[in-house]
Amino acid sequence: MILFALLLIPFTYLMLALLIKKAGIKKRLALVFSTLNLLWAMALIPIVQFKEIIVVQMGGWSAPFGISLVADRFSVLMLLVTAFIFFLTTVYATQSVDKARRKNGHFFFTFGILMGVNGSFMAGDLFNLYVWFEVMLMSSFILVSLGGERKQLEGSIKYLILNLISSLFFVAGIGLLYGKLGSLNLADLSQKMELARANLAVLNPALILIFVGFAIKGALFPFFFWLPASYHTPPPAVTALFAGLLTKVGIYSLIRFYTLFLYYDAGFWQQVVLWMGALSMVIGVVAASSQYDFRKILSFHIISQVGYVVIALGFFTEAALTAAIFFLVHNMLSKTNAFLVAGWVHREKGTLNLKVLGDMFKKSPVWGILFFISAFSLAGLPPLSGFFGKYLVLQSGIEAGYTGVALLALFVGLFTLFSMVKIWLEVFWKKQPEDSAMEWPVNQKPAHWMLFSSLALGAAIVAMGLWAAPIAEYCEAAAQDLLNPSKYIEYVLGPS
Secondary structure (H helix, E strand, O other): OOOOHHHHHHHHHHHHHHHOOOHHHHHHHHHHHHHHHHHHHHHHHHHHHHHOOEEEEHHHOOOOOOOEEEEOHHHHHHHHHHHHHHHHHHHHHHHHOOHHHHHOOHHHHHHHHHHHHHHHHHEOEHHHHHHHHHHHHHHHHHHHHOOOOHHHHHHHHHHHHHHHHHHHHHHHHHHHHHHHHOOOEHHHHHHHHHHOHHHHHHHHHHHHHHHHHHHHHOOOOOOOOHHHHHOOOOOHHHHHHHHHHHHHHHHHHHHHHHHHOHHHHHHHHHHHHHHHHHHHHHHHHHHHHOOOEHHHHHHHHHHHHHHHHHHHHHHOOHHHHHHHHHHHHHHHHHHHHHHHHHHHHHHHHOOOEHHHOOOHHHHOHHHHHHHHHHHHHHOOOOOOHHHHHHHHHHHHHHHOOOHHHHHHHHHHHHHHHHHHHHHHHHHHHOOOOHHHOOOOOOOOOOOHHHHHHHHHHHHHHHHHHHOHHHHHHHHHHHHHHHOOHHHHHHHHHOOO
């Protein structure tokens, strides 16, 4: 029940939302259930610290025959950050999403995403991971297209097609792997691969297909094209939710897949992961520097930032995995808040074109400071969370002997700083061109709840920088678990 509740909470909201017609009641229920989800995720932290790995065998069927829900320190941390981001974007959406979209089911489909994300982080077998991916895909596709505007429909078609291709690769790989090993339970597969180390080449077709599926979900080079084509089209609250959660599920799955399976053939997979991470960093940041749409710049930076996590995975040391987990959490918080600020700018000015914006710091210094915190955390400036995340990645790369890749990451950080300064100067600092002044109605209600959400995320970013040491210690313990798959196997399958 302790893990199943994180599936039951969003499912209960979905059932109630089907029965209730009034949009106002649905909105209040969304706030209640997102709060409950956050409190439940917080309660898991002390439990996983005591038990190390929480395993629930659904229906009383023992692994590998039944459905296993598994949560170690890494997945519980991801569940907690997900719950925090989901709660704040839900609060933000009560003011930022227009009444028509809320009435048409905005909160209904965001809870569909929450259910899919929670399920993905707890999935103990590949087929159920695929199922939760599809739950996310269905809900996110509706949210991208909700409103029916032309640019939304164009973005949603690109989003759907490439994610369906990802699902095709994933399910094909699952089928091939099941045909070879006769199991889909993650712990059981890891154990069988360890016993078959000498003959792993026959599994490569299946592993490659699954790896490509994760790479598309995570928007890694060269499979990232769907993200910048679609993330700038939905309402800002939806984009912020997507930026904080969706690609991170693909990266989480890749880390889990690598540490349970791919490391058995590290000579091949380590180079693949390093090159994909490095190219994602470079291509994402270079593409972002040429954009003049607020959300498009941030969207391309999602690609660049996940590259840092992937190169740390490629270094594959305890310090590197610690850095990957720390950086992943930092990026989820900082990127979400940057998109929330973009949503406020759009609400005030009706556009996100940098060329026609300006004077936003004068309009609201608080929102300007919140963007400063998020943007310069992404750029890696102290004492914010991004500084310590990048420091850990660079240090682990040098210690592992990948000095060239570490220096490349440092170079990419300078380009990230350029993009963030560009947004700051164009949106918040420069005087708005007189011939392009665009204002929404002056009687628009104050964005108090939007500001609350952004303030909470900004505080979390600062706190993660100030208390980086204890958070890094937790990440180190999570990395130790990942580097010891035998512990995962024993907890799920029981003692040999």
